[in-house]
Amino acid sequence: MAKLIEHLIKLTDHRDRDLLELTLAKALIDLLPIDRVVIARVLSEEGSKRWLEVATMDARGGGKVVDPLRVEFQELSPIEELKDRFNCVRERQRVVVAWAGEEGPRITYIPLFLDSRNDDDGVIEIHSGTILTGEQLQAIGELHRVFLNMYNLLAYSDRDPLTGLLNRKSLDDTFYRAVLEELDEGQSTHLKLLEAAVTPGQERRHRVPPNYWLGTVTVDDFGKIGDQHGHLIAEEVLLLVARIMNNTFRTYDRIYRFGGEQFAVLMHCPDETLVLAAFERFRVNMEKFNFPQVGRVTACGGFTRISPDDSPSAALERAERAVDFAQNHGKNKVFSHIDLVRKGCFGDAPRVGAVDVF
Incomplete structure (x- = not known):
């Protein structure tokens, strides 16, 4: 007993x-x-x-x-x-x-x-x-x-009560659990993860494998949609954006809504090109979709590679900088934060991200 x-x-x-x-x-x-x-x-x-x-x-x-x-x-x-x-x-x-x-x-x-x-x-x-x-x-x-x-x-x-997507709170657990996969290869990795799973309160190691990526998505001009069409239509747009995301990204990618028009995706992928292609597919699917009573709605995306000793808030801040860059350069675009850094697009010091991380 x-x-x-x-x-x-x-x-x-x-x-x-x-x-x-x-x-x-x-x-x-x-x-x-x-x-x-x-x-x-x-x-x-x-x-x-x-x-x-x-x-x-x-x-x-x-x-x-x-x-x-x-x-x-x-x-x-x-x-x-x-x-x-x-x-x-x-x-x-x-x-x-x-x-x-x-x-x-x-x-x-x-x-x-x-x-x-x-x-x-x-x-x-x-x-x-x-x-x-x-x-x-x-x-x-x-x-x-x-x-x-x-x-x-x-x-x-x-879950987010409106869209059914994962919420901000659930990101931390998934983010840090992924960390454990880096500890060892093979069966020993699984046994250590098992030990962590059945031992509540075990300290987590904040190290993340190099092939995890975190991206954020913001619906362009969402405030105008609410102003012109009302709150209920704006909510319907968010529901359809969530559906497009579910239909575009893989079922084992983690899709989140953080509130308002902000969404996020956590994925495991071997290289930056494939991640960019996934976010581009979503952008194109958004652009092609006919939103009832609204018509054309677009979105900007930005993503970053999760680095060792990273935290969800730090990774989100980098992804949001890429989204801000897209919105300030014509909207309806997707950018990699790493690529923007390589090109010297960020000349100022990093700012605190717009995403609510609490």
Whole structure:
């Protein structure tokens, strides 16, 4: 009982939604006589859906966690390719596969999310030596319900109420969790991240891998839209901007709204050219879109590479300087802060950014 309470405390002690799957997998391995747990989520990109195994735990030791920001989507398994997982998600029912006789080892698939209205999809995949007993399934169900309650609570607190995008508060957790991926390569990295996930209050190291980028977006002349068309139409524009961002950037890029007409994107990408191309696609998609009752609406974007010992506020300040440069040079443009520095476009000392960082 003491061990169960310990894991329940860990499940409810997080402020970060993305660590809940890992904590759930750890609890199942510790509390039940099972061999392996895999928690897989469904990622979507341009109409294609694939499996991402976000957390894996083995009873004999070892584990793996995957940062969705760092995955190569095309290397993931298509959702239909793993038929038992697919059936579990499609029917939202438990699926049991006995692969070596009725009394032998089996895999039990449980839908990670039970509400068909939820856009999130995933499975809990449990490998066991024999069939799970009713008591064991009940224990799994109770832990699962705690997970879902915490997931929904954190989802509510992490989201902008108007657009449903992530809010400013949630950026810090994602920003600093990405830092841990730099500590080591291979399995040791995953185990250290696991330790951080299940040990509340562990000190974070503020070092960030070189391929993370943070960009901000500001809708051009948004004040005029509100003045000419009213508050409700201005809100509708923001909702459509959020939709365009969701349709343009990858599903595992993190998209934020900070309030007003200011948005942000956190992504993992190998080089500056690809990041610029992603923001340019968004800019063009904005320019081509016909906003009802408003017509043409454009936006400016700016982005920066996240550097070692960086902080969210420092990175945001650099990205905002690039946005300001775009707005002061014709609007409807995207600039890299690094490129502007290389070209000598900033001759003055950095100022405090316009983004509210508190």
